[in-house]
Amino acid sequence: MxxxxxxxxxxxxxxxxxxxxxxxxxxxxxxxxxxxxxxxxxxxxxxxxxxxxxxxxxxxxxxxxxxxxxxxxxxxxxxxxxxxxxxxxxxxxxxxxxxxxxxxxxxxxxxxxxxxxxxxxxxxxxxxxxxxxxxxxxxxxxxxxxxxxxxxxxxxxxxxxxxxxxxxxxxxxxxxxxxxxxxxxxxxVEIEIFRAADVEPEPATVFYSGTTAGYQDLDLLLRAFARARREATELRLVLSLSGDDSQLKALAGELGIADALTIVADSFARLPDRLARAAIVVLPRTHCDGIPQKLLNYMAAARPVVVSAGSAKIGRHGEELLVVPNGDVAAFAAAILRLHRDPALAERLGAAARRFVEARCxxxxxxxxxxxxxxxxxxxxxxxxxxxx
CATH class of the missing domain: 3.40.50.2000 (Glycogen Phosphorylase B;)
Incomplete structure (x- = not known):
């Protein structure tokens, strides 16, 4: 009963x-x-x-x-x-x-x-x-x-x-x-909502979705992206955001990446399509006692993920995710470049990530x-x- x-x-x-x-x-x-x-x-x-x-x-x-x-x-x-x-x-x-x-x-x-x-x-x-x-x-x-x-x-x-x-x-x-x-x-996680859309990922597109709250460590992401872009100028960063983005725009200007940055209003209805179009997705948050819902969404969408260790509550480094030490800008940039330069690895990690959440989440x-x-x-x-x- x-x-x-x-x-x-x-x-x-x-x-x-x-x-x-x-x-x-x-x-x-x-x-x-x-x-x-x-x-x-x-x-x-x-x-x-x-x-x-x-x-x-x-x-x-x-x-x-x-x-x-x-x-x-x-x-x-x-x-x-x-x-x-x-x-x-x-x-x-x-x-x-x-x-x-x-x-x-x-x-x-x-x-x-x-x-x-x-x-x-x-x-x-x-x-x-x-x-x-x-x-x-x-x-x-x-x-x-x-x-x-x-x-x-x-x-x-x-x-x-x-x-x-x-x-x-x-x-x-x-x-x-x-x-x-x-x-x-x-x-x-809503597996069916994130079933792979019939679109090809846009090469060199790095994607993040979420709030602009300080604990999301988006400053780390911008610094890592700027470092990666010095070696791969074709990289683009798309941020799907809710909250005040003025400080992020100012930092992007200081880092010289404003021309490679696109900011759009966060929308769950559009998230599956945006994820499908992303070549790489990122989660820079360095501390999270719980499990970031965006990590589950990213994995359900079969996208290759670069994630800070503090948010990597599920999955294994090199198997379903690329996990980098908390606060390590150089390591985060290197992980982005690794996926960008190795599409086969990116595809393997994305497919394994989806299988992981299908079985467990x-x-x-x-x-x-x-x-x-x-x-x-x-x-x-x-x-x-x-x-x-």
């Missing part, structure tokens, strides 16, 4: 980036498996898209961008979301609450305790390591603050669904989460992982504490 799940998304929804996409695809997979899922989220959506899901909003719906990371505007939205969650738990019959990110846990915890419902914390990242990336000069205090936030979220939750083994291990070994209450459920598998944790928490003998103390 299916469960009734209130899924909490303390983020814009829907949106075509990491957290909102996991919320949407996991909810859809759980529904296909016979569960009832209702989503409680902010009033804000980043795209005007009908998802077909039951979505309850904390306020009048509006479509506008909301940048990832810390944002004081989110703090103003959280009390409304907490009230919505309390109201839905009073009005509806739910078996558990599945909350994404620490914000989702914080706005759900009080209502879950009042109604004696299990609270699942879907851990996409570790705040203690991600928060300093938004203000590197304050790295030490922000790391300490983020660590406290991580610990509190774990204490409030009854079970943790971790996006990667790295996150699960950190929560169990450093924060004391009970091992039997922490389950890994990696992201899936489905949203169905993510839902099955979640179901395993649900069963443990709803078992009659379940102890409500995730951590000791």
């Amino acid at each position: 299916g469960l009734s799940i209130l899924m909490v998304a303390a983020c814009p929804f829907p949106s075509r980036r990491g957290t909102p996409l996991r919320v949407q695809r996991l909810a859809e997979a759980l529904i296909r498996r016979g569960h009832r899922v209702e989503i409680a989220t902010y009033a804000v959506a980043e795209v005007a898209e009908e998802t077909g899901l039951v979505v309850r909003r904390a306020g009048r719906p509006e479509v506008r961008p909301m940048p990832p990371g810390p944002n004081w505007r989110k703090l103003l939205l959280d009390p409304r979301l907490a009230r919505l969650i309390g109201r839905r738990l009073r009005e509806g019959r739910f078996d558990l609450v599945h909350a994404h990110h620490v914000e989702g846990v914080f706005v759900s915890a009080a209502a879950c305790r009042r109604h004696r419902l299990p609270l699942v914390y879907d851990a996409h990242t570790l705040v203690g390591t991600e928060l300093p990336t938004f203000a590197p000069r304050l790295a030490r205090p922000l790391s300490l603050l983020g660590g406290l936030v991580d610990r509190l979220a774990c204490r409030l939750a009854d079970g943790v669904l971790a996006v990667t083994p790295d996150i699960r291990d950190a929560l169990v070994n450093r924060l004391g989460v009970a091992a039997d209450r922490a389950v890994v459920a990696m992201n899936g 489905s949203w169905e598998a993510t839902a099955i992982g979640a179901e395993g944790l649900y069963a443990r928490l709803l078992a009659p003998a379940a102890d409500p504490a995730v951590t000791g103390g």
